[in-house]
Each structure stands twice: as C-alpha cells, then as structure tokens.
Amino acid sequence: MRPLVLLGPQRPDPNLRGPLDEAGCDGPCVLITAGWRGDEAEDAALRSHIGRPATALPLYRWFEAASVDAPDVAASWTRRQERLRALKRVHRLRLTPALEAWSELVRAEDDRAIVDRELERALRAVRQVDTDLLEETAAIEAEHSELARPWEDARLRSRHEAVCEALDGAGALLIAGGHVGVLMNRIRFFGVDVAAAARPDLLVAAWSAGLMALTDRIVLFYDDPPEGAAWPEVFGPGLGWLPGLVALPHARRRLRLSEPGRVGLLARRFHPAVCVGLENGAHLVLKDDRWVNVGVTETAFQLDGSGAVRGLS
Amino acid sequence: MKAIFELARRVEASGPRQARAAVAAFVGNQIFPLVEGRQAVFVFYDGHAADAVYLIHWVFGLESRLPLIQLGATQAWYLPVELPTGGRVEYKYEVHREGGRTLVRDPLNPRRAFDPFGSNSVCPMPGYEEPFWVQPEPGVRPGTMTSFSIDSAVWGDRRDVEVWLPNEYKAHKRYPLLIVHDGRDYLQYASMRTVLENLIQRHEVAPLVVAFTSGHVRNAEYAANPKQADFIALEVLPALQSRFGLSDDPAERGLMGASFGGVTSLFTAWRHPGVFGQLLLQSGSFVFTDVGHHDRGPMFDPIVAFVNALRADPGRVDARIFQSCGTFESLIVFNRSLLPLLRDAGLDVRYREAADGHNWIAWRDQLRAGLTHLFPGHLWMIYD
Structure with a gap:
C-alpha cells in the first residue's frame, strides 16, 4: 500500500500539517480540490495551513474547458455518467426492499432461530445487490471502452501531461473533500490515478470525500434525509488505494449511531471491510493490522457487527 | 387519566385539609398536562380559588373555550381532552375570579411558545418531538x-x-x-x-x-x-x-x-x-x-x-x-x-x-x- 495520511474532515479546525510533517513530506504538495466544484480555486486557507509550496490541479475547471476543447469526448463522458445515474435509480428499486426485508426481520418476534437464519439470508441478499451494482457499473464502463483513457485524446493530452509533471516532482498529493461524484469523475477523466501509479512512493493525504475516493468501494450515507429514512448505498468503485475500509466522514451527524440495528447492519454488510467514522481532528494509521486514531481522541470509531460503536485509539 | 381520577377519588374521600395536601403533592410530582396515548388532561392549579376556569385553545373542531371541572372543593381544575398523537397544542386558561376574567398561561407547565402577541403554554402529544x-x-x-x-x-x-x-x-x-x-x-x-x-x-x-x-x-x-x-x-x-x-x-x-x-x-x-x-x-x-x-x-x-x-x-x-x-x-x-x-x-x-x-x-x-x-x-x- 502506498504511504497514506488519512484524516477526518478539515473544517472547522484543520490538522493536516502535523501529519505531513511527521510523514516527512519534503517536496511541494499537489492539491486536488475538484470536489469543491465552483470553489475549486479557493484554496488559500488550505495552502496557508500546510505552510508548503503547493501546485493546484484544477480538474474541475479543466473539465469545464474540455466541454469546449473536446466537446465530443466530454459529451460522451456525460452520457456515460447519465447511464450510471440511471443504473443507480433502477438499482435502488432492488436495494430498498432488500434492506427493508432485513429491517422487518429484525422486528419479527417469531421463533428466534428461524428469524436469525432468515436475517442471514436477508443480509446475503443485500450484499449481493451491492455486488451487482459494482459489476453492472463495470459492465457499463466496459461498454464505453472509448472513454477508458479520455486524456489520450490529443486535445486533452496536455492536461494529463500536466498532472504527470506535477506528481513527478511532488512530495505529497492532497485530495480534499466535497462532492464525491464530481471528485472521482474528474480524477478519472484526467487520469490522475494512472499518473499516480507511476509514483507508488508518493504520499497521499486525503480527507472527507477525498478519503472516500481512496477506498475500493465508495458508500454514500445519510440516515435522516428530509423525506423519510434512507439506507446507505454503494456509489461505485473508488481508486482502490485504501482497500478494506469504508470511510464515513461526519458519521455522527449523518448516521443514526444510537441504533445498534442499523450500525450492525452497516458493519456486516461491508464486512470484511471495516466501517470507520471520522470527525474533525481524526488521524488514522494502521498499526498491527488495526486502524488506530492518533489524532484528537474520540474523533474516529469503528462500527461493529454487534451494533456497537467502538472508539479507535 | 388514571392519575387524575385516582386523585379525584382521594379528594372525595378526604377532608378539606387532606384534599388540599393531596392536590399540592400531586401537582408537585407530575408533568402537565397529563398525557397518555391520545388523552391529555389539562389541569389548572395556582393555589387560589376561582369561580370557573376554561381551556382556551386554537384546535379547529373542538369548542374553542372548554370548561374545566373543579376537583371536589379544592382549588384544582381539570379537563380530559382527546387529541391526536404527534400533535402539539398551544393553549391558555381563562380564569374567572371576583367578577373578572384573566387569560393566563398554565402555571404548572413551563413549556412555552412565543409569538408577536406574547406566549402560550404548549402541550406536546406523544410522538411530537422538537426537530x-x-x-x-x-x-x-x-x-x-x-x-x-x-x-x-x-x-x-x-x-x-x-x-x-x-x-x-x-x-x-x-x-x-x-x-x-x-x-x-x-x-x-x-x-x-x-x-x-x-x-x-x-x-x-x-x-x-x-x-x-x-x-x-x-x-x-x-x-x-x-x-x-x-x-x-x-x-x-x-x-x-x-x-x-x-x-x-x-x-x-x-x-x-x-x-x-x-x-x-x-x-x-x-x-x-x-x-x-x-x-x-x-x-x-x-x-x-x-x-x-x-x-x-x-x-x-x-x-x-x-x-x-x-x-x-x-x-x-x-x-x-x-x-x-x-x-x-x-x-x-x-x-x-x-x-x-x-x-x-x-x-x-x-x-x-x-x-x-x-x-x-x-x-x-x-x-x-x-x-x-x-x-x-x-x-x-x-x-x-
């Protein structure tokens, strides 16, 4: 695994600088703030906090420009994204009942042994729906093979080359949060992942949506939206640089952590991956195959299959 | 509901002094209005005698001015009202004394809702939670x-x-x-x-x-x-x-x-x-x-x-x-x-x-x- 600095949300109090120092980051930083969308360029506070020279990769702005420079490629990309969004809408028609079946079973007061076996089957069904989504996502992407490496188009190549050049001399790549879908899209459209593969030693620091992007499976979550309850759902594959972890930034605000049933289901649904909630101040490191929070206490926790929320310290 | 009827029975079976003591003890140990399921019991007690007490509310469908029932010969008054679960009712009491009448908030209920005209007492029914x-x-x-x-x-x-x-x-x-x-x-x-x-x-x-x-x-x-x-x-x-x-x-x-x-x-x-x-x-x-x-x-x-x-x-x-x-x-x-x-x-x-x-x-x-x-x-x- 490449060297990673994994942090909780950076607002209101950033804690990125210390871990960068500890990690021995001695070169200039490369910033990706595409998740901030229209605010991508407003990185002055971040630059000031890290106290190092930094180069921004304005992926969001570049994509806007690509709509003019290579409109056919950008339009194809957008069409593919629309198909992926349609997939999620349709997929939800199977996911929601599968999760509701599990939820009904939890409340069932029949013979415990029978209910427990049915619960296991219901969980397997949910996991299968999740797997199906990832497989179908891959299938749709394969159907658009012309978009596998959009930056190879002559009109976009210079952007990818700029990415390669920036990463080549970088001491760290910093990936901020924001809109996780936009972030992932822009990273892949300009081949940042491919460019970074040439630098396996490059330190990557990420938080919030940036951290979610590093994982192998991005899970969206918000238990109490304005219209009724909602279930976490798989968004799609991440970059895979941080396998085995489901990142849940701002989990205290976004999840019903006081409901052991929901907590336990989330943990078991994505097992063997570990579901980790991160709040402002968290700094995760892997010690003896266990995630440990070396940041502010009680800002990172693991969801347990039993429904418990266990602090990482 | 049970609690108020139990109190009524005790008041009826007691002399005036014990009845007053029973009421005083009761109001010190409850959250008012008393609410159980769809039943709310509005209780008025301020330690003074009154000629009549009315519940003033703004629930369309109920009479807007409902008379409370005096609890025996005590200074306490009550009124059971059926209300929907999840509901929230703002109210006042209209107290008649010495030929006059005054609108007051419920002295037994600290929950208030404010508006440009002042404030009302609030009765949240089961299922209502402040967002x-x-x-x-x-x-x-x-x-x-x-x-x-x-x-x-x-x-x-x-x-x-x-x-x-x-x-x-x-x-x-x-x-x-x-x-x-x-x-x-x-x-x-x-x-x-x-x-x-x-x-x-x-x-x-x-x-x-x-x-x-x-x-x-x-x-x-x-x-x-x-x-x-x-x-x-x-x-x-x-x-x-x-x-x-x-x-x-x-x-x-x-x-x-x-x-x-x-x-x-x-x-x-x-x-x-x-x-x-x-x-x-x-x-x-x-x-x-x-x-x-x-x-x-x-x-x-x-x-x-x-x-x-x-x-x-x-x-x-x-x-x-x-x-x-x-x-x-x-x-x-x-x-x-x-x-x-x-x-x-x-x-x-x-x-x-x-x-x-x-x-x-x-x-x-x-x-x-x-x-x-x-x-x-x-x-x-x-x-x-």
Missing part, C-alpha cells in the same frame, strides 16, 4: 446578517430589508434568492436563521440568499394587495439584485410566508408571473367562496376576490409550490381545496399537514420540508 435542526448544531458555520433600506415609491415611505447571507457567500457568485414575508417574526419566533445555517451546513439546502421583509400595516398590505406585490417584484427584487450575487433564473427565486404572508406570496407570483419560480406557502389564508359571501370580515374581501380569480385560472401561477397547513386550523379546508386545483393546472405542488395550529412553531417545524424541497442541496453526495 433536531431547530437548535444551533455544533460546528455550524454561521452566515451573516446585513440590512438596507428602500425609499419605496409604491408605499411612499422607507422600508427596511434584512438580508441573510450564507457563510460561503461570495459577491462574484450567483445564488438562489428567497424573499420572506413577516421576516422579523420568522427570525424571532421560527428560528429561521438557525434553521438555515443547520440545513445548509448539512447540505440539505443549497446555499442561498434570504431577504426578510416585514409589513408596516401588515394585514392590509398582505391581503392580496397589488401594492405589496409590486413593492416586492418591482422594488425589493431589483434592490437585492443590485446589491448581491443572485441568480437570474426565476426558478432560483422564491417567495414565502405564513397566513396572510402565504396569501401575498401567492398573489405576487400571480400578479407577476414568471418572476418567482418557487413558493413556500404556510397556512395560507386562502379563503374563497363558491356562492354568496364569506364570514371572515372585510379584511378578507380582497383575499376572497383573489382566490376566486385564482381558482378560475390557477395555471397563471408559474412556480413550484411547497404548501403546508396544520390540521388544527380552520384554514385546513381551504388549503386542501386549493391543492387539487393547483395540481390539475399542472403545477408541481408538495403538500404537508401536521397536527398543529396556526402558530410559529408549526411553521418552523415545516421549514425543513419546504426549504429542502424548493432549494435542495447535494446532501447525499457532499462530504466536506
């Missing part, structure tokens, strides 16, 4: 309030507009706009600033600019008055556009208000179609007549004329609508009647009811549903 998003949440980035004045040619006087800007506001950007009627009351009694800051921080609502306006002769101005509609569309809106970064898209421009404020919001969208594409209408006083006269007094005459005209041509309103009303309001009938009419005209209307009355807490409690419907944020996708 989590009405209290300041930790770590929320506050917006800023600013204000300016308009020398209004329409009104011939000077009018203040308070403007709330989201924390992330930048002058060079374009934001959606919401203009609020009874703005000062929404800020003071419906916690609207806190609600906005919480919901935007959670990405449930998109960052937007909110202008709070308030009337001078409020009821006359808000009763489907063309001057008020022109003031908002022709004076307030341009003044805001010249001062703040606002979207030019009518679909990103909204009006909201409660009661008469709902009327003037809808009337403004009706009089100036295509200018405001989002309407948040709470307990709108949408009184109409099919034949004959209404019984609401002359202040409603222009409203009835407007709503009757609207019913004849609802498609003239070019906006998405969030409409809410309390089931304890007499206005529920008019709001329910308007809904199919607007929908049949092809308007996108989301409608919500709550077991509550015509009050600021009821309107506060619907803000999340309304604001997230009209100005949705990317809550599912943004993790910052």
